[in-house]
Amino acid sequence: MHHVVTIMKRELAGYFATPVAYVFILIFLLLAAAFTFYLGGFYERGQADLAPFFNFHPWLYLFLIPAISMRLWAEERKSGAIELLLTQPVTLWQAVLGKFFAAWAFTALALALTFPIWITVNYLGSPDNGVIVAAYIGSLLMAGGFLAIGSCMSALTRNQVVAFILSVVVCFAFLLAGFPLVLDAFHAWAPQPLIDAIASLSFLTHFESISKGVLDLRDLVYFALTMAFFLIATAIVLDVRKSE
Amino acid sequence: MxxxxxxxxxxxxxxxxxxxxxxxxxxxxxxxxxxxxxxxxxxxxxxxxxxxxxxxxxxxxxxxxxxxxxxxxxxxxxxxxxxxxxxxxxxxxxxxxxxxxxxxxxxxxxxxxxxxxxxxxxxxxxxxxxxxxxxxxxxxxxxxxxxxxxxxxxxxxxxxxxxxxxxxxxxxxxxxxxxxxxxxxxxxxxxxxxxxxxxxxxxxxxxxxxxxxxxxxxxxRSRYHNAVTLRLERAEQMPAARAALTALPQVAGVEVDGQLPKLTALPRDGAPLLAEVNALAAREHIALQSLELEAGRLDEVFRSITA
The missing domain is CATH 3.40.50.300 (P-loop containing nucleotide triphosphate hydrolases)
Structure with a gap:
């Protein structure tokens, strides 16, 4: 655990050593606000809740999370630092988790910085703050799922641009797994149980119920399993390809 | 370890x-x-x-x-x-x-x-x-x-x-x-x-x-192990020195390298030949600037076993 924290701290400091962190947070906040007020019609709806804010998170994450996760391992492999890191007395797991938690903590920070919108809605009316807390938790879990996918894609390649594009594509597929866009590709040949299974993988469906304030254990388990699956995949990919 | x-x-x-x-x-x-x-x-x-x-x-x-x-x-x-x-x-x-x-x-x-x-x-x-x-x-x-x-x-x-x-x-x-x-x-x-x-x-x-x-x-393991390198005072003595060295029974070959009046006599089977070469130089009145015994050249060994 000690090493996970050490690696996580180094990684986090790395974000802030370059303009990446500041640019990311700025863009994230600007886009979140723009979506909420313009596309979401925050004022026009006349309701004291944050639905117009949270509804756009999946789409925001679709492009912004891969921008964070693309460097996780691709850069490490390109610079050769991965050899330095993995020949220290740390396990591959500690490295995978340390880096993942750093990216997740960073996303949590960006998400926390959206607090003015929560203050705004409380100033304007009396929203159900329980729903808002649940939605924040759901959003953070979804970000974790996207980051785990991104971590795996980043481990696959030495090229950050390739990692970014792969992550966007896989995240998009997961986002829309329950929708015709993805399901139609399976309808022709796959058996119904498989199609149902794929449909149940959709980030959107799981996030929607949480963002309505329903903290269902199944949704939490779903996001936890998604993260676990892609982090295990990251470790396997690294074990095979780290030296290439 | x-x-x-x-x-x-x-x-x-x-x-x-x-x-x-x-x-x-x-x-x-x-x-x-x-x-x-x-x-x-x-x-x-x-x-x-x-x-x-x-x-x-x-x-x-x-x-x-x-x-x-x-x-x-x-x-x-x-x-x-x-x-x-x-x-x-x-x-x-x-x-x-x-x-x-x-x-x-x-x-x-x-x-x-x-x-x-x-x-x-x-x-x-x-x-x-x-x-x-x-x-x-x-x-x-x-x-x-x-x-x-x-x-x-x-x-x-x-x-x-x-x-x-x-x-x-x-x-x-x-x-x-x-x-x-x-x-x-x-x-x-x-x-x-x-x-x-x-x-x-x-x-x-x-x-x-x-x-x-x-x-x-x-x-x-080098061919140059125990070889002797002679640096001559006068370049015109080169052909004579070369011929005399080649004639020695202990010498396997003579090499000239570089622009300087310098000769390297290679030993037969690595046997020492410094004394013979020294005696020869005195006998033939070859003026020497320096006489050097070689331990062997690693780069040459490296090339011969990795090429």
């Missing part, structure tokens, strides 16, 4: 390293030599636990690198090829990170950090970002990282690559200083390094060990 047994690494179609077995004991400095692509780096990566061997084993201080990776890695200081580090960190920040991973704490952490920063003359750049440093400084940061926890075993992949002659001298002095109590493996393709720091050398070619000997033993 380091021990490898029949270490082998295969990639899809090629065998990068094949049946490499050796043992290095404390007090030994092993030079790991070979042409580029011979398998030096692959072997070192297997010893350091970065890539798994296809077959065979490697152990550090008795800890098998695959079965007890953490104990093995804790006993090892490793400089990977190209001395990678985290470019956005400061030198002190980076070394501090390594110290944390190495489990150094409190006063020991501070003392060790100061010691390596001082020993590798990194004091002037300690606060600087690694990305902004010259190649020589980055290499030294890599070496500092490897010796930070004062490990009993050191594996350094091309520690002097990219250093200027003064820095090379410094790093060699550092290796010699540590040699007494540590087990050290240094890979290099600079042959002068072998004479400067190594007590033993292994030459590897196409993934296999082709020679394992002391530097003196390797030099003795």
């Amino acid at each position: 380091i021990k490898t047994e029949r270490l082998t690494r295969r990639y899809e179609s090629i065998t990068a390293v094949e049946n490499v077995s050796f043992e290095v004991k404390p007090g030994e400095v092993l030079g790991f030599l070979g042409p580029n692509g011979a398998g030096k780096t692959t072997t070192m990566r297997m010893i350091a636990g970065f890539i798994a061997p296809s077959e065979g084993t490697a152990s550090i201080c008795g800890h098998d690198i695959e079965r007890e990776p953490l104990a093995a890695k804790a006993a090892l200081g490793y400089l990977p090829e190209g001395a990678p580090s985290y470019g956005e960190m400061s030198v002190r920040g980076f070394l501090g990170f390594i110290a944390d991973l190495r489990g150094l704490e409190g006063a020991a952490r501070r003392t060790r950090l100061e010691r390596v920063i001082d020993r590798l003359a990194l004091g002037s750049v300690a606060a600087q970002t690694i990305d902004t440093l010259s190649k020589g400084f980055r290499r030294r940061v890599g070496i500092a990282q490897a010796i930070l926890h004062d490990p009993p075993v050191l594996v350094l992949d091309e520690p002097t690559d990219g250093l200027d002659p003064n820095q090379k001298h410094e790093v060699r002095a550092l290796i010699n200083e540590m040699a007494a109590e540590k087990t050290i493996v240094v890979s290099t393709h600079i042959l002068e390094e072998v004479d400067a720091v190594c007590t033993r050398a292994i030459i590897i070619a196409r993934g296999r060990i082709v020679a394992d000997d002391t530097p003196q033993g390797l030099a003795a």
Whole structure:
């Protein structure tokens, strides 16, 4: 655990050593606000809740999370630092988790910085703050799922641009797994149980119920399993390809 | 100590390293030599636990690198090829990170950090970002990282690559200083390094060990072992000197190299011939500027067994 924290701290400091962190947070906040007020019609709806804010998170994450996760391992492999890191007395797991938690903590920070919108809605009316807390938790879990996918894609390649594009594509597929866009590709040949299974993988469906304030254990388990699956995949990919 | 047994690494179609077995004991400095692509780096990566061997084993201080990776890695200081580090960190920040991973704490952490920063003359750049440093400084940061926890075993992949002659001298002095109590493996393709720091050398070619000997033993394999090089006072005596030398029964051949009036007489079967050549020069009135006995030329041995 000690090493996970050490690696996580180094990684986090790395974000802030370059303009990446500041640019990311700025863009994230600007886009979140723009979506909420313009596309979401925050004022026009006349309701004291944050639905117009949270509804756009999946789409925001679709492009912004891969921008964070693309460097996780691709850069490490390109610079050769991965050899330095993995020949220290740390396990591959500690490295995978340390880096993942750093990216997740960073996303949590960006998400926390959206607090003015929560203050705004409380100033304007009396929203159900329980729903808002649940939605924040759901959003953070979804970000974790996207980051785990991104971590795996980043481990696959030495090229950050390739990692970014792969992550966007896989995240998009997961986002829309329950929708015709993805399901139609399976309808022709796959058996119904498989199609149902794929449909149940959709980030959107799981996030929607949480963002309505329903903290269902199944949704939490779903996001936890998604993260676990892609982090295990990251470790396997690294074990095979780290030296290439 | 380091021990490898029949270490082998295969990639899809090629065998990068094949049946490499050796043992290095404390007090030994092993030079790991070979042409580029011979398998030096692959072997070192297997010893350091970065890539798994296809077959065979490697152990550090008795800890098998695959079965007890953490104990093995804790006993090892490793400089990977190209001395990678985290470019956005400061030198002190980076070394501090390594110290944390190495489990150094409190006063020991501070003392060790100061010691390596001082020993590798990194004091002037300690606060600087690694990305902004010259190649020589980055290499030294890599070496500092490897010796930070004062490990009993050191594996350094091309520690002097990219250093200027003064820095090379410094790093060699550092290796010699540590040699007494540590087990050290240094890979290099600079042959002068072998004479400067190594007590033993292994030459590897196409993934296999082709020679394992002391530097003196390797030099003795050279055609130039016990050869005598004469530098003449007067260039016009060259043809006469050459003819006289060739006529000596102990001489296998005579070579002229370079622009200077210089001749090298090669011995037959490595037998000493300095006395004969000296006597001949006196007899034939060949004016000598210098007369030199050669121990052997490593580069020539290297070429002949790796080509």
